[in-house]
Every structure is written in C-alpha cells, then in structure tokens.
Amino acid sequence: MPLSSRPVRSTGTPSPVRSIARRAVCLPAATVLLLTVAACGSDASTSASPSTSSSSSAPTSASAGASPSASASASAPTSSGSQATPAIVAAANAFLATLSAQEKSTGLFAGDDTTQKQKWSNLPTGLYERSGLAIGDLSQDQVDAFLAVMKATLSSEGYNRVMAEWAADDALAASSGGGGPQLNFGKKYYYIAIIGEPSATESWQWQFGGHHVTVNATIHGGDLSLTPSFIGAQPATYTAGGADVRPLGDIEDDAYALIGSLDDTEKSKAVLGSDYIDLVLGPGKDCMTTQSEGLAGSAMTADQQAALLTLVNDYGGLANDEDAKAREAQLKTDLPQTSFAWYGPTTAGSAAYFRVTGPHVVIEYSPQSMGGDATEHIHGIYRDPTNDYGGTVCS
Numbered sequence: 001m002p003l004s005s006r007p008v009r010s011t012g013t014p015s016p017v018r019s020i021a022r023r024a025v026c027l028p029a030a031t032v033l034l035l036t037v038a039a040c041g042s043d044a045s046t047s048a049s050p051s052t053s054s055s056s057s058a059p060t061s062a063s064a065g066a067s068p069s070a071s072a073s074a075s076a077p078t079s080s081g082s083q084a085t086p087a088i089v090a091a092a093n094a095f096l097a098t099l100s101a102q103e104k105s106t107g108l109f110a111g112d113d114t115t116q117k118q119k120w121s122n123l124p125t126g127l128y129e130r131s132g133l134a135i136g137d138l139s140q141d142q143v144d145a146f147l148a149v150m151k152a153t154l155s156s157e158g159y160n161r162v163m164a165e166w167a168a169d170d171a172l173a174a175s176s177g178g179g180g181p182q183l184n185f186g187k188k189y190y191y192i193a194i195i196g197e198p199s200a201t202e203s204w205q206w207q208f209g210g211h212h213v214t215v216n217a218t219i220h221g222g223d224l225s226l227t228p229s230f231i232g233a234q235p236a237t238y239t240a241g242g243a244d245v246r247p248l249g250d251i252e253d254d255a256y257a258l259i260g261s262l263d264d265t266e267k268s269k270a271v272l273g274s275d276y277i278d279l280v281l282g283p284g285k286d287c288m289t290t291q292s293e294g295l296a297g298s299a300m301t302a303d304q305q306a307a308l309l310t311l312v313n314d315y316g317g318l319a320n321d322e323d324a325k326a327r328e329a330q331l332k333t334d335l336p337q338t339s340f341a342w343y344g345p346t347t348a349g350s351a352a353y354f355r356v357t358g359p360h361v362v363i364e365y366s367p368q369s370m371g372g373d374a375t376e377h378i379h380g381i382y383r384d385p386t387n388d389y390g391g392t393v394c395s
Helices: 084-096 101-107 140-153 156-176 249-260 264-270 302-316 321-333
Strands: 191-195 204-210 213-220 223-225 229-231 238-240 243-245 271-273 339-343 353-358 361-367 378-383
Touching: 084 140, 084 191, 084 213, 084 223, 101 191, 140 156, 140 204, 140 213, 156 204, 156 213, 156 238, 156 243, 249 302, 249 361, 264 271, 264 339, 302 321, 302 353, 302 361
Parallel strands: 271 339
Antiparallel strands: 191 204, 204 213, 213 223, 213 229, 229 378, 238 243, 339 353, 353 361, 361 378
C-alpha cells in the first residue's frame, strides 16, 4: 500500500540522472577473511553513525489501512522473459546438490513457512536463535555454491556490499576476542535457508543472515524482491589487505550530499530532530508502515531529485542488472511522492539518521551508540511496504 505523504506541489519529471551507479563496494582479498574475495582496487564504501533514541514516527499496523500486499501484484516491478531467474534457480539447485539429506532437513523449509521467512534479526547468534544451515557447519565448496546463488541474484555492486558487510563481522570478532558466549561475532555464525522449492515459475525464497546483515530474496517467475533486508555494518570502516573498507560508504556519502544540497528553508522541512534515532521499521516490524515525513521529492529541485534518486538506487541497485532496471524505474516514477527525513547534525561524518519513504520503499539508516563511536555501528533497513517477501507474508 502506498504510504501516506503530505500534499506537495509537483515540479514535473525529475531531470535525467545516471542509471544506478555501479560503484563497486570493493572488498580487498585478505587472509583474515573466511572466504576469498577478489581484490577490487578502489576503496569500499563507508558507513555512518549509531543510535538508540525513540522515533517520533511510531510504526502502525498495516491492517490499520490498506494491506501492504494488497497491491503487490499490481505494483511490484516485473521483468517478463526473465533471464536472471533461470540462472538463480540453476545456482540454487547446484547448491542443494552439495547438501546431505540431514543438511537438507536443516536448511530447507516449506514454501508457506511464514515463520521462517520472518525469522531474522540484526542481533548476533547467542542473543538470537536462527534456523537453517550455519556457515561454520558447511564445507568451503558448499559455501562457494551458495555464494553462486547470491551472485546470480545480486548485482556485482550488491554482492560486494554484502560481502564487505559480512566481513566486517570478522573484523569485529578480531577486535573483541570473538564477542563472548552470548555475543558470537564472525562470518561462521551466519545462516542460510531455502524456503520453498527453487522454481522458475512458483514463489520461493533464499535467506542469508546474521549480525548486521540479512538478505531476504524472494523469486517469483520473473520478479525479484529483496525486501525486507537489513543493510548494516559494525565496524563501518575496517582494514583488509592493507586497504580501508567502508561497506556503506557510498550510502553515507550520498546522504550527506543530498542534505548538503538543501537550503535553509528546505532543511527546516527535512531535518526533524537534532539527534539520531533508532530504526522505526526494523526487524520484527513486518506488515507495518510509518508516516511519510520530511521534504518531498516534488518540492526538490531537479538536481536534488537526482541526488535523492542516486541515494535510493544504492538500495534498488542491490539486485542483478535485469531486476534492478525494473526496480529503479519504479523508484524513479515514485520520486515526487518520495520523502526524505533527517535526524541529527548535517555535517559530514556526524552521527545522523535518515529515512526515505515512498509508495514502494522505506529506507532507514541509523547509527548506534553501543560499542562506542556511533558512526562505526550502523543499523539499516530496506523495505517495500507493498511487496516485502514478494507479497507472500502481509495480507
């Protein structure tokens, strides 16, 4: 269901902007990583700040208004004649072929298992019990086979971002002695689940997640939904292979570029608080909505609209090129009804929260104070209120 937004004047169609910036989030090869990832040469992206304040925009149950999935089939981006889906299905079946009968009983779930679809969190293993196959229990060949599924599903940018976020947990484990008995940090504590039978026509889902990163990928024919996904990192900057890695750096930079482009009048509408706040629609908040607030895209200049589109495409561009094209077209069409809200200082490098809300998207970026420097501990969420889990959960 489209989120409510304030009535605002229309300024017409946004000016042309670059298509999704395929700015690779590069993860240098490093022996400290559990998996070998090819070196990329340039820096990986940055992260931002911490937070635990309560938000003024309390989430509301979707049932209070129109159902989030009521318009899913009509509003979800489609890609007829998909070439991506067969590749994803083939990779998934190749992964399943590496599993024993016992492993299949652990990692495979029925297609209508909504409990498993929603069973994810940003909390580390020890504080949250996940189901599925633990990375630490799989062989390297099995892990590589699953990563092939991820590569087929995501863009190179999206894949590199997830790899860099994932590797951050190894960096955290190394700096904290592993976390302890109830705070299990590191790549081996991430889990994989396949929900439903991989199919080129019927709906199914793969799930990958652990501390600070979760990807929920629902495939239904030629359609791909990557929402809800948790896009976070701790630490937000770390060193691997002698280079600094910033998994969310492009997101942080693009957000500050947008807020920095606003004049005082525009900032008075976009900036709603002096301190960062916590996620409003984080884990456990499925099938809920939040009020659209801040500066509307229709009230922005053409250059500001282009900057907003760049920011939302950092998320829309997680998908493989074919599916990203459809998603980005949807987000561009929605731009006049999409709002940008900010909580915290507007000086680059500060701990600040932002939220983007539109008819088919909710994006949140929230610094967290736990662990010290809030800019080094980021929680983030990417949702589509009309199509989370491909419209298979909320009704």
